[in-house]
Amino acid sequence: xxxxxxxxxxxxxxxxxxxxxxxxxxxxxxxxxxxxxxxxxxxxxxxxxxxxxxxxxxxxxxxxxxxxxxxxxxxxxxxxxxxxxxxxxxxxxxxxxxxxxxxxxxxxxxxxxxxxxxxxxxxxxxxxxxxxxxxxxxxxxxxxxxxxxxxxxxxxxxxxxxxxxxxxxxxxxxxxxxxxxxxxxxxxxxxxxxxxxxxxxxxxxxxxxxxxxxxxxxxxxxxxxxxxxxxxxxxxxxxxxxxxxxx
Numbered sequence: 001x002x003x004x005x006x007x008x009x010x011x012x013x014x015x016x017x018x019x020x021x022x023x024x025x026x027x028x029x030x031x032x033x034x035x036x037x038x039x040x041x042x043x044x045x046x047x048x049x050x051x052x053x054x055x056x057x058x059x060x061x062x063x064x065x066x067x068x069x070x071x072x073x074x075x076x077x078x079x080x081x082x083x084x085x086x087x088x089x090x091x092x093x094x095x096x097x098x099x100x101x102x103x104x105x106x107x108x109x110x111x112x113x114x115x116x117x118x119x120x121x122x123x124x125x126x127x128x129x130x131x132x133x134x135x136x137x138x139x140x141x142x143x144x145x146x147x148x149x150x151x152x153x154x155x156x157x158x159x160x161x162x163x164x165x166x167x168x169x170x171x172x173x174x175x176x177x178x179x180x181x182x183x184x185x186x187x188x189x190x191x192x193x194x195x196x197x198x199x200x201x202x203x204x205x206x207x208x209x210x211x212x213x214x215x216x217x218x219x220x221x222x223x224x225x226x227x228x229x230x231x232x233x234x235x236x237x238x239x240x241x242x243x244x245x246x247x
Contacts, residue, residue, distance in 0.1 A: 002028030016063045018043040018056070022072070022239060031069040034060040037078060037240045039196045045078075046195060052077075078197065078240070093118045098211045109151040112208045116143045119186035126189035135188075136181035139174040143182050146175045150212055154219050169227035173235055176213065183209055197240055204241045213237060214245065 002025055005015040009031045019025035020043055022035040036056060038045050044053035059075055095115055102108050120143075127134055141149070141162060152159040153172065161168045162175075183203050204210035213236050220232035237245065 002030040002033075005030050005032075014064050016060050018060050019072070020239070021234065022074075023234060026072055029070040031071070032063040032066065033070075033072045034063060034075055035072060035239075036075045039200070039238065039240070042196070093122065095207060098206075098208050102211060102215060105151055105154055108208070108212075109147060112147045112151065112212065113144050115208050116147060116182075119183065122189040123182060123186035126185045126187075129189065134181075135185045136178050139178040141175060141178065143179060146179045147209075147212075149175055150179070150216065154215055167227070169225070169231050172216075172228070172231055176216070176236060179209055180213075183207060200238060200241055204237070204244060217245070 001017055005017060006028075008015050014032075015030075016032040016034065017025060017030050019030070019033045019035045020038060020041075025033040025035065034056070036043060036045070044056045046052065055077075056075060059073075063071055063073060095118065096111075099111075139146075145162070149159055149162055150172070158168065161171045163171055166174075180203060184199055187199060187202060204213065217232045217236045220228040223229050223232070
């Protein structure tokens with residue numbers, strides 16, 4: 001969309017973007033952009049919140065008054081959570097707090113597999129309750145195997161790609177998505193109301209799998225392969241979880 005904006009502007013048509021990935025809009029130097037801290041697919045924030053969504057839209061349209069681009073402004077607020085009278089949500093199982101030191105990869109993998117095992121019954125219950133529908137299932141690897149593959153990537157050498165003829169960076173993207181959605185599916189077995197941002201807070205803040213994602217981001221940040229650097233920068237951690245990144 002940033003590229004299209006430049007074409008429209010060249011024909012004299014003013015444009016403004018709502019940016020869910022700030023880095024993309026910044027690099028493309030879009031004429032006008034409003035960066036929002038929401039989940040992908042929700043450029044106006046939480047559903048069923050028309051007043052809040054109207055505020056986002058007005059903030060974006062205000063940028064059309066400016067001609068000093070490229071402009072990239074940040075929307076300051078997070079979307080509202082569920083109403084106070086709704087039942088709260090809690091993790092289906094009591095997971096042990098992730099340890100601060102994750103340098104022992106063998107122990108890290110063992111602990112991660114234990115965490116996955118604790119969530120397996122809840123995952124099965126969630127799939128059953130959803131009539132067999134799954135959030136994951138796009139990558140043909142079991143969660144334990146994905147854990148082994150991803151933790152091995154933190155070593156000195158890159159692991160073998162687990163799927164023949166699939167580029168390794170693509171395998172990292174698909175496997176991290178698969179593992180994340182396994183956790184999300186398990187979490188949704190618990191009765192109660194949870195927003196997508198709260199689900200992200202749980203995964204990235206309270207689980208070993210979430211810590212693994214941050215470890216992978218740091219590990220590949222300066223990798224010699226540009227595809228892995230791009231994977232680290234753009235595809236692992238959603239914008240609304242960047243506050244957890246340690247510098």
